[in-house]
Amino acid sequence: MMTDSQLKPPVSVEKTPLKPPAVAVLAANSLQLPSSSAQQLASSGSATGNPRNKCALKPGYSLMSWIRLCNSGADLSGTGGRVVPVSRSELALHNQVHDAWMAIRGRVFNVTRYMDFHPGGVDELMRGVGRDATKLFDEVHAWVNYPQLLGKCYVGPLKENVATNVEADLIRPPPAPTELVPRFDWIQQRSELTLYFYTRRMANPGLLLKRKDTSEVELELRVQMASCWHVFDFKLSAAVVWPPRAVRVGPETGKIEVVLTKQVAEPWLTYGTQEISKLNSTYAEHLTYEVVLCELFNHDSFELCLQSIKQSVLLHLPVGYHLDILLPHNGELLERSYTPVPHNCLHSNSEQIDADASPNVRNEFLIKYYEKGAVSSQLKQLQPGTTVQLSLPRGNFKLSALESHRNILLLAAGSGITPILSLLRPLLKRQTNRIERLQLLYFNKTQADIWLKDKFQALQDSDERFTCKNILSEAGGRISQELLTPLFNRQQAETFSFVAVCGPAGFNTAAANSLKELQLKPEQIHVFQG
Numbered sequence: 001m002m003t004d005s006q007l008k009p010p011v012s013v014e015k016t017p018l019k020p021p022a023v024a025v026l027a028a029n030s031l032q033l034p035s036s037s038a039q040q041l042a043s044s045g046s047a048t049g050n051p052r053n054k055c056a057l058k059p060g061y062s063l064m065s066w067i068r069l070c071n072s073g074a075d076l077s078g079t080g081g082r083v084v085p086v087s088r089s090e091l092a093l094h095n096q097v098h099d100a101w102m103a104i105r106g107r108v109f110n111v112t113r114y115m116d117f118h119p120g121g122v123d124e125l126m127r128g129v130g131r132d133a134t135k136l137f138d139e140v141h142a143w144v145n146y147p148q149l150l151g152k153c154y155v156g157p158l159k160e161n162v163a164t165n166v167e168a169d170l171i172r173p174p175p176a177p178t179e180l181v182p183r184f185d186w187i188q189q190r191s192e193l194t195l196y197f198y199t200r201r202m203a204n205p206g207l208l209l210k211r212k213d214t215s216e217v218e219l220e221l222r223v224q225m226a227s228c229w230h231v232f233d234f235k236l237s238a239a240v241v242w243p244p245r246a247v248r249v250g251p252e253t254g255k256i257e258v259v260l261t262k263q264v265a266e267p268w269l270t271y272g273t274q275e276i277s278k279l280n281s282t283y284a285e286h287l288t289y290e291v292v293l294c295e296l297f298n299h300d301s302f303e304l305c306l307q308s309i310k311q312s313v314l315l316h317l318p319v320g321y322h323l324d325i326l327l328p329h330n331g332e333l334l335e336r337s338y339t340p341v342p343h344n345c346l347h348s349n350s351e352q353i354d355a356d357a358s359p360n361v362r363n364e365f366l367i368k369y370y371e372k373g374a375v376s377s378q379l380k381q382l383q384p385g386t387t388v389q390l391s392l393p394r395g396n397f398k399l400s401a402l403e404s405h406r407n408i409l410l411l412a413a414g415s416g417i418t419p420i421l422s423l424l425r426p427l428l429k430r431q432t433n434r435i436e437r438l439q440l441l442y443f444n445k446t447q448a449d450i451w452l453k454d455k456f457q458a459l460q461d462s463d464e465r466f467t468c469k470n471i472l473s474e475a476g477g478r479i480s481q482e483l484l485t486p487l488f489n490r491q492q493a494e495t496f497s498f499v500a501v502c503g504p505a506g507f508n509t510a511a512a513n514s515l516k517e518l519q520l521k522p523e524q525i526h527v528f529q530g
């Protein structure tokens with residue numbers, strides 16, 4: 001009898017070879033793993049704990065042993081810690097198993113000591129030595145976090161790249177391919193089917209998952225990358241339970257994982273079939289949602305919870321994106337943009353601003369109402385069961401723009417906190433170029449106006465990198481250059497190098513002007529327009 005762990009998709013059904021879902025989960029400066037994953041990985045030898053690892057590593061060559069070696073002070077680059085620019089002809093000389101260098105994205109690594117630790121095996125790694133292996137590396141596993149794994153093996157820049165800023169090169173995302181179609185993969189266990197989609201690092205993808213009618217085998221899955229949607233129409237081999245058991249979208253890894261429960265627990269020969277198509281940025285669609293909850297949150301705001309009709313749609317927004325809520329009223333269509341608050345932020349028992357992998361069949365909003373506000377005053381009166389329309393997620397926020405920044409300042413005013421809120425978790429969880437300091441200045445009129453005060457306090461208590469300071473206009477606090485100047489002390493190494501701003505138009509303009517006066521460049525500022 002087959003056990004779950006023995007069930008693997010037959011390779012023949014795939015056009016491309018099956019590759020594992022993989023991203024190295026490593027802390028930035030030193031190679032470290034959270035202890036639970038470290039234990040898990042120590043036994044699997046895979047950078048991700050992925051059980052489908054192809055190559056059995058020799059005893060003593062697990063990921064943990066590699067981390068230990070990296071932290072041992074051994075000279076893994078062979079240059080005694082010096083950074084040495086390397087010409088192509090020099091690189092070509094290091095093409096032996098006992099003397100192996102490899103260039104990836106203009107940076108040369110000495111991979112000699114990594115050979116036996118490489119989960120794909122020595123022969124595979126040897127395919128890239130003595131040359132620029134960027135293309136090959138990306139073809140096999142673009143998601144692997146090589147700067148971190150090979151940090152101690154860095155020899156120097158490839159000479160034609162010497163003129164570039166090497167440090168920036170370390171953290172710069174790979175150039176975006178003009179047309180990147182997410183790569184699909186799948187694995188199964190007796191009772192589960194997991195679909196994987198790989199976009200690219202820092203792609204910050206969005207996801208829309210739709211059950212077709214009430215079908216248990218037909219699913220439409222759309223991956224949003226910037227303004228383009230890649231559509232995967234699935235006809236599964238057999239019925240699955242709706243909604244999925246878990247959905248994980250990695251803004252940083254670019255990996256999407258959808259775990260479906262099979263209605264009948266048995267091995268499948270294949271996942272089924274799929275057709276791929278593309279929708280361009282002009283594509284507009286409205287999704288019908290119903291109100292499940294609409295109740296006061298504080299003296300001038302309310303909470304609105306929307307769920308897709310028959311729970312047939314699951315929506316994960318790219319970080320920093322928003323939706324338009326559309327509401328018919330007196331023959332007109334009222335329309336206003338709102339950013340949902342992170343999943344579980346309002347209703348989890350925990351004080352944490354956090355989310356889990358439970359599928360997002362609901363979207364929750366915190367909305368400030370204005371007595372004379374055409375949209376908010378109408379939305380506030382919605383009764384459970386009423387339907388509204390939601391647009392597809394929109395936005396121009398680029399998570400990758402923050403990748404090279406470790407000290408980030410967030411300026412939010414009033415309800416402008418919602419897009420800022422969506423950044424907290426992805427930034428604090430970022431593995432590459434780990435955040436050092438994330439400071440939120442939250443501007444409100446009075447104490448009573450502050451949203452989610454306890455959650456911010458809890459986050460501050462649990463993560464020393466995060467601080468939240470409330471600034472009240474009733475106490476004379478307001479956005480100004482004087483207020484911001486002390487935060488930009490260029491003598492300090494950890495001065496803020498990126499600022500995200502969201503508030504009413506006047507606040508945004510004042511913040512942007514002050515930041516310009518403080519010599520921040522436009523690429524160091526993102527203003528979410530309210």
Ligand code: HEM
Nearest residue numbers: 019020022046047048050054119120124128133137146149
């Ligand atoms: C450029 C030449 C390379 C080739 C041809 C290559 C090939 C492979 C192959 C075939 C696998 C198994 C993946 C699969 O089963 O589909 C693999 C896994 C892996 N490789 Fe490489 N590799 C190369 C370079 C590197 C480098 C430079 C690193 C260092 C960071 C690396 C790190 C990894 C990791 C961490 C895995 C395991 C991924 C997982 O946990 O699922 N590889 N490689």
